[in-house]
Structure formats: C-alpha cells, structure tokens
Amino acid sequence: METKRQEIITQCDNQKSKLDETKPLNILIDEAYKIFKKYIDDDTLIFKNKKIFFNIKMNKYSFREQGFEHIITKDFGKTSIPLYDKNRVIHLPIIEKIIKQCCNNKCSELKVFKDKKDICIWCKRIDFLIILSERNNGYLLKTAYPVVYTHKRQSLKRKANENDLLL
Numbered sequence: 001m002e003t004k005r006q007e008i009i010t011q012c013d014n015q016k017s018k019l020d021e022t023k024p025l026n027i028l029i030d031e032a033y034k035i036f037k038k039y040i041d042d043d044t045l046i047f048k049n050k051k052i053f054f055n056i057k058m059n060k061y062s063f064r065e066q067g068f069e070h071i072i073t074k075d076f077g078k079t080s081i082p083l084y085d086k087n088r089v090i091h092l093p094i095i096e097k098i099i100k101q102c103c104n105n106k107c108s109e110l111k112v113f114k115d116k117k118d119i120c121i122w123c124k125r126i127d128f129l130i131i132l133s134e135r136n137n138g139y140l141l142k143t144a145y146p147v148v149y150t151h152k153r154q155s156l157k158r159k160a161n162e163n164d165l166l167l
C-alpha cells in the first residue's frame, strides 16, 4: 500500500499542463501572459521557503514584463526584435507545476543543482529547466524553457551529477 502511494506522488503530470499548441501563437501568448500575471499577483511561488519573483521591468516594445519576454523568447540576443517561440509559450504553466508539486513532493524526475551561482531546477520527464538566482529577498526567476538540444541535455546531466542539491 505504501509503495502504491509513492508511485502516485512521483508520477508527475507536467506534460498535461501545456497549453494547446494547435492554437495560433498570438492567442497562446495572451493565455501564457495571463498565467504569468497570476504568478506575480498571487505571489505564491515559493522555493526553499523563499519567494520566487520576476523581472517586472517593462519591455518597451511589447509593454510586457521582461521576465515574461525572456521566458517566451528564443535567443534573446543583440537584436531588439524578439523571436517568440511557441514551444516555450505553451510550457509556461509548467513553471507552477514544478515549483508547487514536483519540488514539494520531491518528484523523482526532478534534479536540482547549482550552475555557477544559479540554481537549476530540471524536470527530466519533460525536459524543462527553470533557472533561479538567489537574492536577499528571495529567488529571481531568470528564465525557464524546454530543453530541446541533445548537447544541452548532456551538459545538464553532467552538472546535475556534479552539483546535486538536496531539495
């Protein structure tokens, strides 16, 4: 009976929380943005007893918070023209799932480790990475994205083994 319960806890359903990728990108960005605003307003994302907060400086082109723009943009580089990435947009609800469920339940699919000064939270099941930076008043969520490249996955695996942090 005890084993059965354990199985249910470690069975994470992050995959199901994605937004519907068949919808057009602009609709999905609106949906994701509403969720992001809720993260800020509700203020209930907690990691290791400290609040997670976001960069709420407004992007002068989109009039949305930089923290949001970073999450949904691929290769936010030198150009000021953002390249919005549908795959990143549809994954936005998973941030809350991982922080509230996987972290609290010590999900077996989760790896938490340090990468230089950053804290990485990696859900191996769906290959999603959350990057936090510790500050005096909590953790700044720098970015969060689905891992799509094999070399990135390999480097995460290596760092996770070297710098494993217990939840």
Ligand SMILES: [Zn+2]
Residues within 6 Å of the ligand: 010, 011, 012, 013, 014, 101, 102, 107, 108, 109, 110, 123, 125
């Ligand atoms: Zn999980």
